[in-house]
Amino acid sequence: MVNSTTSLLTTARTKLEEYLLKKGLRRSLERFAILEEVYSRDDHFDAEDLYQAMHQRSFAVSRATVYNTLDVLVDCGLVRKNQFGDEDNTKSRFEKGLGRQQHAHLICVNCHRVIEFCDPRLQLIKTTVGDTMQFQVESHSLVFYGECADEECVARTKAATASASSNSMA
Ligand SMILES: [Zn+2]
Numbered sequence: 640m641v642n643s644t645t646s647l648l649t650t651a652r653t654k655l656e657e658y659l660l661k662k663g664l665r666r667s668l669e670r671f672a673i674l675e676e677v678y679s680r681d682d683h684f685d686a687e688d689l690y691q692a693m694h695q696r697s698f699a700v701s702r703a704t705v706y707n708t709l710d711v712l713v714d715c716g717l718v719r720k721n722q723f724g725d726e727d728n729t730k731s732r733f734e735k736g737l738g739r740q741q742h743a744h745l746i747c748v749n750c751h752r753v754i755e756f757c758d759p760r761l762q763l764i765k766t767t768v769g770d771t772m773q774f775q776v777e778s779h780s781l782v783f784y785g786e787c788a789d790e791e792c793v794a795r796t797k798a799a800t801a802s803a804s805s806n807s808m809a
């Protein structure tokens with residue numbers, strides 16, 4: 640059986656190869672190594688996370704190369720760029736673009752966990768609004784902010800600590 644992650648990466652590599660050729664950009668080893676790192680993860684990372692991960696792989700690339708390659712990958716649709724309005728607004732969060740269903744995000748305001756959800760009604764809204772407003776919708780971004788139910792969430796941890804200390808005071 641073909642490992643789906645491997646075949647996804649193969650497809651991504653071919654796409655990047657074609658894109659770089661078409662644009663007359665250098666097909667450097669670094670770019671393909673960065674692509675491989677991106678396709679090995681399932682999270683929403685920022686450029687710095689990626690830079691650190693490359694160094695952990697002992698693949699020394701400069702921050703400039705990471706930023707530049709991310710731009711290329713976003714341009715050719717291999718990476719999706721998200722702008723989450725969290726406390727550090729300047730950071731873009733990236734995720735792999737191939738083999739992913741259209742999805743929206745839930746973000747916990749306490750632990751900053753990012754949760755994905757799919758709802759077919761979003762597609763319906765897109766077409767209905769597009770038709771009504773006579774507007775060609777190309778993409779959308781939807782983020783819900785709130786509190787997650789994760790046991791590890793810092794809000795829960797804090798609440799637990801608070802009640803524990805108030806108990807000890809009593
Ligand atoms: Zn996502």
Ligand SMILES: [Zn+2]
Nearest residue numbers: 747750787792
């Ligand atoms: Zn949380």
